Every structure is written in C-alpha cells, then in structure tokens.
Amino acid sequence: MAEATTTVTVRDLGAQGMVTLRGDLADETLIKAVRKVTGLTVPGQRGFRRGKSGAVAWMSPDELLLLVPEDKAGSAVADLDRALDGQHHLAVDVSDARAMFAVEGPFAREVLAKCSPADLHPDSLPEGEIRRTRLGQVAAAFWCEGDGIWRVIVFRSVAGYAQALLERSARDGAVGAF
Amino acid sequence: MLILTCPNCGIAAEETELSPGGEAHLHRHGPGSSDGEFEEYLFLKENPRGVHFERWRHSHGCGKWFHAARDTATLQVFGTYSAQTTEPPQHIRDAITAARPGWRWRDFS
Ligand SMILES: [Zn+2]
Numbered sequence: 001m002a003e004a005t006t007t008v009t010v011r012d013l014g015a016q017g018m019v020t021l022r023g024d025l026a027d028e029t030l031i032k033a034v035r036k037v038t039g040l041t042v043p044g045q046r047g048f049r050r051g052k053s054g055a056v057a058w059m060s061p062d063e064l065l066l067l068v069p070e071d072k073a074g075s076a077v078a079d080l081d082r083a084l085d086g087q088h089h090l091a092v093d094v095s096d097a098r099a100m101f102a103v104e105g106p107f108a109r110e111v112l113a114k115c116s117p118a119d120l121h122p123d124s125l126p127e128g129e130i131r132r133t134r135l136g137q138v139a140a141a142f143w144c145e146g147d148g149i150w151r152v153i154v155f156r157s158v159a160g161y162a163q164a165l166l167e168r169s170a171r172d173g174a175v176g177a178f
Numbered sequence: 179m180l181i182l183t184c185p186n187c188g189i190a191a192e193e194t195e196l197s198p199g200g201e202a203h204l205h206r207h208g209p210g211s212s213d214g215e216f217e218e219y220l221f222l223k224e225n226p227r228g229v230h231f232e233r234w235r236h237s238h239g240c241g242k243w244f245h246a247a248r249d250t251a252t253l254q255v256f257g258t259y260s261a262q263t264t265e266p267p268q269h270i271r272d273a274i275t276a277a278r279p280g281w282r283w284r285d286f287s
Contacts, residue, residue, distance in 0.1 A: 045187060045188055046187060046188065046189070059240065060186065060187060060240035060241055060242055061186050061187070061240070061242065063240075063241075117192040117194055117195055118192075118195075119190070131189075132187075132189075132238070132239045132240060133195055133238055133239060134194060134195055134238040139237075139238050
C-alpha cells in the first residue's frame with residue numbers, strides 16, 4: 001500500500017456551519033461576542049484560529065468567517081445579533097452558500113499551488129494563515145492545519161468544478177517545487 | 179505580469195486576482211456642473227505612457243478597493259495606498275520622483 005502515502009486525496013466535508021460577521025474587528029463587544037460563539041479571540045490580519053468546537057478566519061479588515069458545528073450556525077447568528085444589538089454589524093448564516101473540502105497528502109500544498117496564482121511557499125503561507133485567492137476560474141480560500149492537511153472553501157455553486165480541478169491536480173502528482 | 183500589494187490585507191496579489199477600477203482621483207461633477215465639467219469627468223481620461231494612478235479592487239481576495247501608482251510602459255509599481263484619499267500621499271510621490279524625476283500627472287507632481 002505504498003500508494004496511500006504518495007497520493008493526495010480530495011474530500012467533500014459535507015455540511016459545515018459558516019457565519020460571516022462584518023463589523024469593527026477591534027471593538028470590545030464584537031471580540032467578546034466572537035469568543036462566546038467560538039471560544040476564540042479575533043485573529044490578526046489573514047489569521048486563522050481553530051478551537052475545540054469552531055474556528056475563526058480573518059477575511060478582510062472588517063470581516064470574519066466563523067466555522068461552527070452545522071447545527072449551531074443559526075444560534076451563532078442569533079447570539080451575535082443579540083450581543084451587537086444597536087451597533088453597526090452584519091451576521092449571516094452562509095453555510096448553504098459554501099462548500100468545504102479537505103485536501104490531504106504529502107504534496108497537498110502543491111495540489112493547490114498548481115491551481116492558484118497565490119504564493120504557497122511555506123514561508124509565505126504558513127500554518128495559521130488563510131489565503132483568499134483564485135482556484136482555476138473561481139474564488140476560493142484555503143489554509144493549512146498541519147503537515148499535508150489543507151482545507152478549501154469555495155462557493156457551493158462551483159463546488160463541482162473546484163472538486164474536479166483539485167482531483168485532477170492531485171492525480172497529476174507532485175511537482176517538487178516545495 | 180503585474181503584482182500589486184493590497185494595503186488592506188497585505189497580500190502581493192497577481193493581476194488575475196485583481197479587478198481594474200480605472201483612473202484614480204477623478205473629480206466627480208454631477209448636478210449643477212457645466213456640460214464641459216461633466217464631459218471631462220465622464221469621458222476625458224488620462225492615458226499616459228509612463229506614470230499613472232489607478233483604482234484597483236482585490237476581488238479574488240479581501241474584496242477591498244485601493245489605489246496604485248505605476249508606470250504603464252514598464253509595469254514598475256511605485257506603491258499602493260488607501261482608497262480613502264483624494265490624492266496620492268507624499269511617500270508615493272517621493273517614490274515616483276526617485277524613479278521618474280520631473281514627473282507630472284494632471285495636477286500632481
Ligand atoms: Zn486585499
């Protein structure tokens with residue numbers, strides 16, 4: 001079974017709770033609300049943090065993506081809206097709008113690099129950082145969660161395309177760039 | 179290939195991750211303006227061979243707008259800066275002056 005250690009797999013992770021939160025990321029009330037929902041502090045520029053039951057990704061200077069259990073997305077939005085009541089913010093359950101993939105294997109980094117203009121060198125995109133970019137013809141975001149362990153998010157409407165692209169890139173094998 | 183560093187997220191974005199937004203620092207003329215001013219705003223754009231100021235959006239990225247100063251002929255980038263300004267900041271002008279002494283673009287130099 002030498003094959004298993006030399007391939008990269010692409011797996012649709014199925015239902016994943018996702019909440020987009022926009023607002024002032026330096027605001028104390030917002031920071032507290034994010035901690036209540038995810039157990040995590042707000043990451044800095046391009047940061048990605050995972051905790052026991054969720055994760056937080058920095059998407060832009062005024063936008064976070066919160067990953068929560070699938071059945072908790074609705075209550076997360078309600079909690080955020082209650083905590084931020086009366087102040088400028090936006091919390092939306094975007095779980096159904098996105099698809100999430102696991103890309104795992106020894107050259108997973110190269111599988112993504114072949115499909116994207118992003119600099120995927122480990123020094124440029126280390127663990128704990130999210131990269132929003134382009135995969136082939138569609139918008140995507142991805143991050144590393146350990147050696148050879150990557151997560152990819154795309155719009156659900158183009159999930160089939162993204163999966164086929166990643167599987168083809170994986171099948172073509174390693175390049176040896178990193 | 180053109181690479182612009184988005185000042186909003188810090189990513190050195192390649193051209194295909196960006197959407198061009200046309201000429202920067204337009205003076206918008208609306209109701210009450212003369213025909214000449216409105217024509218100027220709507221149609222009369224700079225198209226230089228050399229120093230140019232543009233708006234770009236980091237569309238395959240953080241989604242935010244920013245400004246860029248570059249040379250249209252050599253693709254040398256003098257710098258990128260916030261979208262929330264009506265004129266290029268001094269450090270950008272200095273960077274251009276260092277590379278293109280005596281440059282002029284509309285009212286800026
Ligand atoms: Zn950006």
